[in-house]
Amino acid sequence: MDLKKPLTFEEQLQKLKKHGIVISDESKAIQVLKEINYYRFTGYTLQFRVNPKNSNYISGTSFESVYHIYLADERLRDLFRMYIEKVEIYYRTQISYGFSIAKCTVPPYDQHYDKNNFYNETGYQEVIDNFKREANYYKDSLIVKHHKSKYANKMPLWVMVELMSFSNLSKLYSAMYFSEKDVIAKAVGAGRDTLENHLHCLAVLRNKCAHAARLYNTEFNPPAKFTKSFLRGHPEVRNNSLFAYALVLLKRLPDPKSKRELVSAIQVVIEEFKEDIDMGLIGFPNNYMEILNNNI
Numbered sequence: 001m002d003l004k005k006p007l008t009f010e011e012q013l014q015k016l017k018k019h020g021i022v023i024s025d026e027s028k029a030i031q032v033l034k035e036i037n038y039y040r041f042t043g044y045t046l047q048f049r050v051n052p053k054n055s056n057y058i059s060g061t062s063f064e065s066v067y068h069i070y071l072a073d074e075r076l077r078d079l080f081r082m083y084i085e086k087v088e089i090y091y092r093t094q095i096s097y098g099f100s101i102a103k104c105t106v107p108p109y110d111q112h113y114d115k116n117n118f119y120n121e122t123g124y125q126e127v128i129d130n131f132k133r134e135a136n137y138y139k140d141s142l143i144v145k146h147h148k149s150k151y152a153n154k155m156p157l158w159v160m161v162e163l164m165s166f167s168n169l170s171k172l173y174s175a176m177y178f179s180e181k182d183v184i185a186k187a188v189g190a191g192r193d194t195l196e197n198h199l200h201c202l203a204v205l206r207n208k209c210a211h212a213a214r215l216y217n218t219e220f221n222p223p224a225k226f227t228k229s230f231l232r233g234h235p236e237v238r239n240n241s242l243f244a245y246a247l248v249l250l251k252r253l254p255d256p257k258s259k260r261e262l263v264s265a266i267q268v269v270i271e272e273f274k275e276d277i278d279m280g281l282i283g284f285p286n287n288y289m290e291i292l293n294n295n296i
Contacts, residue, residue, distance in 0.1 A: 012038045020057035021045070021066070029063050036070065043214050044069045047278060065276045072273035073216040076242075079269065081209040083249055083262050084202060088166050090254040091188075091199065095173050096158040098184035104157065112157040123175035130168045131160060138163055166206050170199035188252075197225035201248045215242050217281040224248045234291060241283020250295050259296040266292065 007015065009030050013023065023029045033041065046052075048061040103111040111117050118124035138144050143163070147155045161169055173181065174196050181192035188195065201224050208215060224244040231237070237244060246266065253259050267289060270277070285291070 009033045019055045020059060021061055021063050023063045032067055041070065044216060046217055047281060068273055068276040069216060072269060072277050073214060075269045076215055077209045077212065079265050080205060080249060083253060083258065084206045086258055087202060087252050092161040092169060094184055094188055095169060096161045098187060099176065099180050100157050102180050102183060110154055113154060118175045119177040120175040123171060127168055127172045127175060131164055134165060135163050167203040170203045173199055194225050197222060198248045198252050201245055202252060205245045220245050236285040238283045243283035243288060247295060250292060256296055263292045263296060
C-alpha cells in the first residue's frame with residue numbers, strides 16, 4: 001500500500017475544512033501549520049472526532065480552539081520541565097549519597113561497580129550499559145577525561161549520576177537492595193515502593209516534556225502510586241492522568257517554595273485556557289487546587 005501523499009500547507013488547511021474544522025482566519029491558520037507539523041496538530045483534535053475511526057469532526061469545532069489546546073499543552077510541558085529539573089538535581093544527590101555512604105566505605109571505594117551490591121543484578125547491568133553510552137556523549141568533557149586518565153575510567157557514584165539520564169537514575173534506585181532504598185526513601189519522606197514509582201513516573205514525564213510529546217488527552221504509564229488513605233479520600237483522582245503525574249512532581253519537589261510556585265503556575269495556565277481545554281482529558285478534578293495546596 002502506498003503511503004499518504006504529502007500535502008502543501010494550503011492543502012492541509014483544505015483537508016481540515018473538508019473534515020469539518022471551522023477556520024475563521026486562513027492566513028493565520030496556515031502560519032500555524034507552518035510552525036506545527038500537521039500530524040502533531042491533529043493529535044489535539046482527537047476529542048472532537050465524531051467517530052474515532054475517521055477524521056470527521058463535530059460541527060462547530062474551530063481551528064482556534066484546537067490551537068489553544070495545543071498552546072496550553074506547550075505551556076504545561078515548559079512548566080513541568082523546569083520543575084522536573086529541580087527534582088532531578090535533588091535526587092541525583094540523595095541517591096548517590098545514600099548508596100555511597102552505606103556501601104562505598106572501604107578502599108578503593110568503588111563498590112557501586114560491583115553487581116553483588118545490588119539486589120537486581122540484571123537491572124544494575126542495564127544501568128551500567130546505559131551509562132557507558134551516556135558517558136560517551138560527554139567523552140570530550142574534563143570530567144570524563146580526568147577520570148579516564150587518573151582512575152582507570154572509574155568514577156565515584158556522585159560523579160556518575162551527573163552524567164546519567166533521569167531514566168537511568170530511576171533504574172539505579174530500582175536495582176538497589178531494600179536497605180539502601182529505605183535509607184534514601186526515609187531521607188525524602190517517602191516509602192521505598194512509592195519513591196521507586198515516583199522516580200519512574202517523573203522519568204516518563206521528563207522524557208515527554210523534553211521531546212515535546214503531547215500531554216493532553218494522554219494516559220500515563222506507570223500509574224502513579226499514592227497512599228490508600230489519599231485514594232479513598234480522592235476517588236476523583238485517576239492515577240494514570242496528567243494531574244496524577246503533576247501531583248507526583250509536586251510531592252517530590254524538595255522545598256515548599258518550589259511547591260507553592262508550581263501550584264500557582266499550574267493555576268495560571270489552567271485559568272488562561274479553561275474555555276478551551278477539557279479538564280477531564282488531563283484528569284484535573286474540579287477541586288484540583290484544593291488537592292494541590294494540601295500537598296505543599
